[in-house]
Amino acid sequence: MNSLCECSITEKQCVILTSALKSNPSHLRELNLSRNKLGDSGVKHLCDVLKDSPCKLERLRLSNCSVTEEGYKALASALRSNPSHLIELDLTGNDPGQSGVKELSDLLQDPNCHLKTLRFLSAAADEACQYVKRVVGKNLLLQRELNLSEREIGDTRVNQIAALLRDKHCRLNTLILSYCRITEKQCVILTSALKSNPSHLRELNLSRNKLGDSGVKNLSDLLMNPQFKLEKLQTVHIEEDHPMVR
Known part of the structure; x- marks a missing residue:
């Protein structure tokens, strides 16, 4: 070569x-x-x-x-x-x-x-796109919204989605991850990714997850970033009687 x-x-x-x-x-x-x-x-x-x-x-x-x-x-x-x-x-x-x-x-x-x-993408970000296409049926790079509500995505998928959020190809306006059993550690990973590519996201829904103190702090720090143009943030605490918790 x-x-x-x-x-x-x-x-x-x-x-x-x-x-x-x-x-x-x-x-x-x-x-x-x-x-x-x-x-x-x-x-x-x-x-x-x-x-x-x-x-x-x-x-x-x-x-x-x-x-x-x-x-x-x-x-x-x-x-x-x-x-x-x-x-x-x-x-x-x-x-x-x-x-x-x-x-x-x-x-x-x-x-x-x-x-x-x-x-187009790093290996992890490409895997995130393939995963989304399997569950949603759409090419994520051509979409402005990603809704993975009520799916337990786990550490591997969270890291892949974080890699995608860091990528220049990602132009998501709306990211919905409610009832996904997002943990404190996973929230930190996602917010760190958003800090590196902050300009496009307008709506973030992490409601009904257990974000913990450090997760909430990272979200607060993100909101202080002048490049971050978020207009809507949902972080309501998880309800223990929801079927996703069982």
Whole structure:
């Protein structure tokens, strides 16, 4: 694999690189440009390579390259025009917004697209999305609300949901976890995740759980964060006679 990970490659240098790839495209199968400052403009230059019919690139890694919605759209367009070779695309750690995710999610429905691995998220956050899709039937990255009420999600799921809340792809406005047997420790994990990505959530429902003193304190600290725009918070204490407690 040709790895240029963390080489401080800029958009200008990406132009030079893509020119070289265009001149001799037939042999390269894997390219890792993760953790460089490519931005959308650099990705668009790479898309010119992907569009070329001689391109045989099978694996492309662009994690943490400051790619936004515009870059995701360019990638989707390039792969539609020449879909037959790329089988793995890694875009973790970028910030495409909901429409960017939809562009590539729609691409996966194209029968000509041979992508087998498309990474947007960390492993834990991806598992959270798969779990939600199984129980709710929807792609969480394309939703603004997550309601897991009356499900005992446990430590593993709480950690996965926390990983998703920390991810730039997560744009949830509403998170409802009432009657989920959320413990004090789990509440701390969730609020810590929200502190790291606080700007989107507007409603949080943790009612009928046992949050404990440290859980409540962490929620209070979160409310003091000027970047946190929460408009509705529910934390009513659990009722011991509720069927979820038995």
